[in-house]
Amino acid sequence: MKLLRNTLLETFVTVAECGGFSDAQFALGITQSAISIRIRDLETSLGYRVCERGRGGFRLTEQGEIAYQKARDMLRSARDFDAELLELRNAVTGDLRIGVVDAVSSLPGLNLAVALQRFLQRPNEVRLEIVVASPIDLTQQLISGELHVAIAPFRSLSPDLDYVELCAEEHRLYCSTSHPLFDRPAEDIGPQILSQYPLCQRTYDMLVSPDLGLPEPRAVVANMEAMAMLIETGQYIGPLPEHFAKPRVAQGLFRELASPELCWSSPFSLATRRAQVHRRAVELFVQDVQAACAAVSYD
Amino acid sequence: MKLLRNTLLETFVTVAECGGFSDAQFALGITQSAISIRIRDLETSLGYRVCERGRGGFRLTEQGEIAYQKARDMLRSARDFDAELLELRNAVTGDLRIGVVDAVSSLPGLNLAVALQRFLQRPNEVRLEIVVASPIDLTQQLISGELHVAIAPFRSLSPDLDYVELCAEEHRLYCSTSHPLFDRPAEDIGPQILSQYPLCQRTYDMLVSPDLGLPEPRAVVANMEAMAMLIETGQYIGPLPEHFAKPRVAQGLFRELASPELCWSSPFSLATRRAQVHRRAVELFVQDVQAACAAVSYD
């Protein structure tokens, strides 16, 4: 159940994350004195102090900070290594670290909940981990091995990754009730009018529709909720996925500023690190996501 | 002194390499029965048998074969990881795995012996490992982490590697005493004449001078000694580094078929995996190689 891995390093990482020995007791399931000894042994073999501790407070030393990051990364790949060996007995096990962009849960065409359900119904011993981040961060984390799969509208494709297109996400521009444009008749709405109002944009990939000559964005966000909040202020117009804005539109809070030039969609893909074979868990999850997408498109 | 690493895996790898438990006793420094227990424990936690053994002979199982390769790779990176943490205390330690092409020892302009001497004179606890392979293999091994640095005439550059040019290697075409061309006057030698004789070429990068319209090579080799042997038969003409052929020319065994079109040189570079920072040992060795090259060029 744990082939690679090393108690000293695991202790160190846990201690660093707990911010001290006493909290780490519970995380590690051993006594404080055992932790004290382990850290002492680690420091002895490393030849330097990894953390300052005591009643005065806890903090990693300069070297400890670097060691911590390296150790954390190494333990992660050690776990993946374990899983690789264990999966040779045809088990499905190990970590499955999934990354997605935010506001993905309501995206029609990608039923992630169903995909997860399918996956979890298989016999497996997998430990799931789901993180939310921007496409750019997700790409980085895939390459570094922090993630196994990621689902996002990837704008720039990395040569180190493999992509499978899943579905498309429809985008529109929106404003809120308190915005001057809210009550303007639909025929008035066009690029020229829009360009006179402050625009809120996404940081990560400038997902607004192909060059509308819209003004420099006055605000940028990395999250759909945050985008919605800024639009809600009435100070900004901003792009949102249609599925995400829908409830607010239905409530009469938002208005879609839809002229033909302001409708666009971005393709959602699933990305994995380029490799001959993936871990069984990864392989199966990818299948399940694709199956879930296919099921949706038949509806 | 060993942070990551795991006794079970190390035992397994050593046993696999020794081809049995009894030989591995000496390699591991423990008794045969301890090995037996360790392998049993490993198999218990993996859930499958890694090797068939007994008086009937030793061999890895199908799963064991895969596990062995993964484990070997993993232990290698575990050692590198150890070295990274240890080098935070300003030590120079760990493995330094160097790859070169063959016949590099006599290359003027690259005094590898001096570079190694410089490196070894520094205070360090490094374990050296030097392998000889073709530029293509070296590139692969750098990318996979099997090697830390490689020195070779790299023809195609990988985006995953960093290159530093060191010096150039002069090449000429040669034939031996028993070859029909050996006694032809120098003014007869030209591409037209040469193209009538079988040519021996290198497998790895077709290092012969830029397109001479020479005939399809009749023999290929991946090693300078082998090239020299084939030329020595008198059946082939073939390219060799000038410095390598020199002793044989001096002995009157080879003749240089040197017309202006048949002189060319290939740049020798040092390659490392692209990374922000390298291990201290790697960094220092690269410096030493460059210093050794610079020293030569002042002579």
Added chain:
DNA sequence: CAATTACATAAGAAATTTTCATGCAAATAT
């Protein structure tokens, strides 16, 4: 200034790992 918190340390207890002795089965020698 007492109480508390966070860690260090010593000694014994517990758990793990190794060795030693021996057993067994297959291959080889007689």
Added chain:
DNA sequence: ATATTTGCATGAAAATTTCTTATGTAATTG
């Protein structure tokens, strides 16, 4: 065919390692 040797497995005792308990110390807090 039988004996011997080789390669590994196993049980029990020994050795080593690791943990817990109990206690100590220093810095902070009330």
